[in-house]
Amino acid sequence: MICNAVGRRVRQLVLGASVAALAAAASTAAFADTIKIGLLAPLTGPAAADGQEFQRGAQLAIDEINAAGGFDGNTFELVVGDVKDQSAGNVTSAVERLLGDPEVHFMTTGYASLTNFEIDNMAEAEMPYVISATSQQTRDIIAPEPDKYGCCWSLTPSFDAYNTDVTYFVEKLAADGKIQLPTKKVAIISSDNAYSKTISEGMKKTFTEKGWTITVDELVPFGEVTDWRAILAKVRENVPDVVINTDYLPGNSASFLNQFMEQPTKSLVFLQYAPSVPEFVELTKKNSTGIIYNLLGGPLTTPKNPRAAEIADKYKAKYGVESGTYGVALYETVYLYLDALKKAGDATDHQAVMKALGETDKQVAAGRLKFDPATHLAIQGDDFIPITFFQIWDGQRTLISPTQYATGEFKIQPWMQ
Structure with missing residues (x-):
């Protein structure tokens, strides 16, 4: 009788332990999805x-x-x-x-x-x-x-700020005596995709409303572009105060800049988005020094x-x-x-x-x-998400606008001197 009782007790303990283990496993599974x-x-x-x-x-x-x-x-x-x-x-x-x-x-x-x-x-x-x-x-x-x-x-x-604020930024640089705008001519090049084209169309509208003349208005097919020389030849025929390319792909933008630097004009060069990608500096090396770009939603490292x-x-x-x-x-x-x-x-x-x-x-x-x-x-605005302008110099990015967040000041681009 004693042996049977002990046996029953052992079986109960084993069964209880098994049930407890299963419950614990189920609990763990429930909280470890x-x-x-x-x-x-x-x-x-x-x-x-x-x-x-x-x-x-x-x-x-x-x-x-x-x-x-x-x-x-x-x-x-x-x-x-x-x-x-x-x-x-x-x-x-x-x-x-x-x-x-x-x-x-x-x-x-x-x-x-x-x-x-x-x-x-x-x-x-x-x-x-x-x-x-x-x-x-x-x-x-x-x-x-x-x-x-x-x-x-x-x-x-x-x-909307991408469409308008490059014009305002450039004109403020001139008002502050940091650059000259003798002709108020601008060359605008874009890629045929929803992002780049929308921004370039907005820029063209704003520059025109501000009395600028668009000397080059080019739209390239979306995708890889390795040769920009035909477009750059048009830029050099009628030198503008500002050259803009809104193609956002870093490889395309880098090719554009490297080919621009083969025979640079004394124009302020602005490139949309692409210079913010680390790959851009790797592809352009010293040519990137001086380049301006802006961001909406970019990190405010201040x-x-x-x-x-x-x-x-x-x-x-x-x-x-x-x-x-x-x-x-x-x-x-x-x-x-x-x-x-x-x-x-x-x-x-x-x-x-x-x-x-x-x-x-x-x-x-x-x-x-x-x-x-x-x-x-x-929501966009200086008290929410501001539009920020950056300049690359010796591979380093400096936030130059808006003033309340700036970590440095605009420097004249080397080819403009």
Whole structure:
């Protein structure tokens, strides 16, 4: 009898231990799920340098968050859809693959299609989505029915300032005696894509309204451009005060500058976006000294905004290279999602997450981030996300405008002296 009792007791203890172990395992599984973040990025093709930066910035944030315990014990995983050359077919394929994964609860990108048509896919799927470029296209889609697009928010503000502020910046340099504008002539070259073309058209309108003459107005096919000499010959035939190229691909922009420097004119040279990519300086080397570019939503690496420098330093420490605009932006986007999750409480409650994203009001690397409910764009302005002008000198980037954030002053470009 004693042996039977002991046996029963042992079996009960073993069974109890097994049940406890199963319960513990179930509990662990419940609080150790993976929340996938879908990233649309051009990992191959002409914009691959940007795509790699998207991925690195997002992964840096995810690694930090996971190391700190994740969200309610759940960890994050980055899954990437390569949009390749950003054609509609490649973007659609990447979007559908990520939307088809039930563990993906948030999607983001720097830019995917340039026209942002995928916003409609996100709205239909009720997928929270944060984008960081081509704001004009985002506004055109969302503004007519903002309530339909609770899914989607833009980390960058309206691009209207890109259309106007280069003119104002140049004329202010002249008013301050830093450059001369003897002819008020401008050459404007662009690429046939939604981003570059929209900005160049806006620039042409503003310069014309301000009494400037456009001496060169060229639009090149979108894609790789290695020879700009025929266009540059037109620039040299009727030397303008300002030369502008809005092609955003760093390889194209670098080729343009290197060929301009074969026989430079005494013109102020402004290049849209591309000089912000670290690859640009590698491709142009000393030719980049003096180049001007601007950013909407770029990091404000000033003493007034230490967060930008903090993220940039983390990025460089991990990857051994500097971040351009998008490494920092995608890092911030992942943290925006974490903030929204904390408010919503549940990654599967997409409606609550989308609402929380729309209520964002915080200091980020680019300034104070708050969304315009009518367009879902970040609010633009010196007290929110300002337009910033930078100049490269000996490989270093200096923020030269607006004055309240500037870390240095404009220097006359070497070929203008």
